[in-house]
Amino acid sequence: MEIQPLGMILGGLKGIFPRLMANRMSELGITYTFDQMVVLMIVRHSKQKQLVQQDIAEHMKKDKSLVLRIVDVLEKDGLIVRITDPNDxxxxxxxxxxxxxxxxxxxxxxxQLITKELMVGLTDEEIYTFYKVINHVKTRAEEF
Amino acid sequence: MEIQPLGMILGGLKGIFPRLMANRMSELGITYTFDQMVVLMIVRHSKQKQLVQQDIAEHMKKDKSLVLRIVDVLEKDGLIVRITDPNDxxxxxxxxxxxxxxxxxxxxxxxQLITKELMVGLTDEEIYTFYKVINHVKTRAEEF
DNA sequence: AACAATAGTTGACATTTACAACTGTTTATT
DNA sequence: AATAAACAGTTGTAAATGTCAACTATTGTT
Structure with missing residues (x-):
């Protein structure tokens, strides 16, 4: 079976979710960008005891200068605090x-709400396979 | 079964493919951005007899001013031509x-090469389900 | 003829991308 | 101990993207 190129497929998909979220969030008066929220979520759910900017940059696979700018905004708005590591x-x-x-x-x-709405009509098994493929693709990409 | 929020999942995935492609293309001396290539692919494969910028903007769900700027670059580089519609x-x-x-x-x-490499280890059925879910999600998103 | 809608253009601003070069600090090497 | 290398973060920069408003030229509707 011929595999459709992922780029065109994901290209069509990638803007959908952030846009839906942005619409929803702006209705609630929240104007943080998707990546700003991603950083905040990473900080919130990190299992590392001492998360630093470099960790976030690696996690997101983005330049540390971008992470710095995002962290600057989040700190300025009181969503996070930055503390110098006394040991380093x-x-x-x-x-x-x-x-x-x-x-x-x-x-x-x-x-979660938006995700559920997008997934209506799919079976549990289809959803499970979908996430399995995504994790597989991520893992493969990291081996490049 | 609890569904993981798509945003975080896709957020982790979205940069992977364009980055792999950008690496590959720059090795070949090609420096067009992913979206520039997407526009070119849309023009190439469009089934419409007379594709215009507005069509591309709708297809990509992006602002027409961005499409204009991309089209400007592609035209300047001789990859496309723009012809005024004699009827409009x-x-x-x-x-x-x-x-x-x-x-x-x-x-x-x-x-296609990169896609194949990323998909190694997955069954045909898993890949089929993956694309099915993606198309489903796109369709649902358009109904919002 | 007047008005509304469409397609495209231009401008503006914020964010992202991506890189280089820098400073301050820690670790490794000599 | 002194020096070099590596690390974490910062700053600067140019190009691209995202997003919106306002505009012009043209076509469609009334």
């Missing part, structure tokens, strides 16, 4: 604030 | 050139 003053440890927790709770709830 | 001078009909065809052939070949 090169590093800034990033923690989420109560305000940040509230925002990520809201974002996550909206995200 | 508001419209510019966009056609691909021979040079554009060559580039899209190359892009498509590389895209």
């Amino acid at each position: 003053r090169r590093r800034n440890i990033i923690n989420i604030t109560g305000k940040g927790v509230d925002l990520t709770d809201l974002f996550y709830a909206e995200e | 001078r508001r419209r510019n009909i966009i056609n691909i050139t021979g040079k554009g065809v060559d580039l899209t052939d190359l892009f498509y070949a590389e895209e």
Whole structure:
């Protein structure tokens, strides 16, 4: 069976979710970009005791200068705090604030809602396979 | 079964493919961005007899001013031509050139290669279900 | 003829992409 | 101990993207 190129397929898909989320969030008066929320979610759910900007950049596979700018905005708005690591003053440890927790709770709830609506009509097995393929593709991509 | 929010999942995936393609293309001395190639592919494979910028913007769900800027670059580089519609001078009909065809052939070949490599280890049925879910999600998103 | 709608263009601003070059700090090497 | 290398973060920059408003030229409707 011929495989359709992923680029064109994902290209068609990639803007959909952030746009739906942006529409929903702006209705709630929240204007953070998708990547800003992604950073906040990473900080919120990180299992690392001491998450630093470099970790976030690696996680997102984005340039550290972009992560810095995003972290700057989130800190300015009181969603996270940056603390110099006493054991290594090169590093800034990033923690989420109560305000940040509230925002990520809201974002996550909206995200789940939209996801459920998009998935209506699919079986559990189809959804399971979908996520399996995505994880597989990610893993393969990291081996390149 | 609990559904993971698509945003975080796709957020992790979305940059992967364009980045792999960009790496591959730059090795070949080609520096067009992913979206520029997407526009070229749309022009190439469009079944419409007279494709205009507005059609491309709708297809990509992007602002027409962005499409204009991309079309400007592709035209400047001789990959497409823009012809005023004799029946409606508001419209510019966009056609691909021979040079554009060559580039899209190359892009498509590389895209298929990378897709195949990413899909190694998955069954035909898993891949089929993956595309089915993606098309389903796109269709649902358009109904919002 | 007047008005509404469409296609495209231009401008503006914020964000992202992607890289280089820099500073300060820590670790490794000599 | 002194120096070099590596690391984390910062700053700057140019190009591209995202997004919107306002505009011009043209076509469609009333």
